[in-house]
Amino acid sequence: MSAKPEIEAVIWDFGGVFTSSPFEAFNRLEAEMGLPKDLIRRVNATNPDTNAWALFERNEIDPAGFDALFLKESTALGHPLRGAEVLPKLAGELRPRMVAALKTCKAHFKVGCITNNVVSMHSPGQDEGQQAAGAMGQVMPLFDAIIESSKAGVRKPDPRIYQMMCELLAVEPGACVYLDDLGINCKPAAQLGMTAIKVVDVDQTLADLARATGLTFGAEPVA
Incomplete structure (x- = not known):
């Protein structure tokens, strides 16, 4: 298979795409604390x-403000939980096959990342210490453009x-593929004309990405 000429860019979410979903970690926390699943x-x-x-993702409150407001909101649902308990669960395990797919796409298309993040995640596109180690450090340098909600003020x-x-990559939405683990984030991408792929699991995602781009993605990560 060869790259489809009508595709010029592949745009990626980060958490839940290159790493395991934070919702998995949230569910473990809920179980550990005796809280309802999916609280x-x-x-x-x-x-x-x-x-x-x-x-918090728009950087309109600080970590202390998030801690207090999340507690208020969870209490209103009948199960008090501090925001400070939730934030450490955001990091997930890296998915090597997804990183390999990014590298394959980068060889043929422009690649960008749109991530809803918070300042306490150390601004993955810029923080030198974060780039030196960890999942973000391995992946973020590969992108041609990165937009972080905590810096852009929009999420x-x-x-x-x-x-x-699209402006950063100098492409039209119709020439883009967009990947995200949340359907609510895929919907506006599709409405703009992008080919949207909801990430459910790695096998499904790579099959959908192959159909959208015309590329072939191996079963094992690229060295």
Whole structure:
């Protein structure tokens, strides 16, 4: 298979795509603390544009503010949980096959990353210490452009953040493939004309990406 000429860029989410989903870690925390499964997901889905998570990812509150507001929001749902308990669970395990797929795409297309993140995640695109080690350090230098919600002041699923990436890469949305583990973030990408792929698992994602780009992705990571 050869790269499809109509595709010019592949744009990626980070957490839940290159790493295991943080929701898995959230569920383990809930089990450890005797909380209902998916409580954290429920808190994050309540008032999604103005809640603690949204404000933190847009850098409108600091970690202490997130801690307090998340506690207030979880308490309102009947199960008090501090935000400080949740933040350490954001990091996931690296998926080598996804990194290999990124490298393959980079050889044929422009590649960008749009990540909803928080300042306490050490700004993966810039922080030297973070780039030196860890999943972000291995992946972030590969991108041609990176947009972080905590720096841009806008977060997915706001359509503006996808348009900003297209401007950075100098491509039209219709020439882009977009990957994200959350359907709510894939929807605006598709509405703009991108080929959106919801990441459920690695095998499914690479099969969908192969169809979208015309490339072949191996079963084992590239050395």
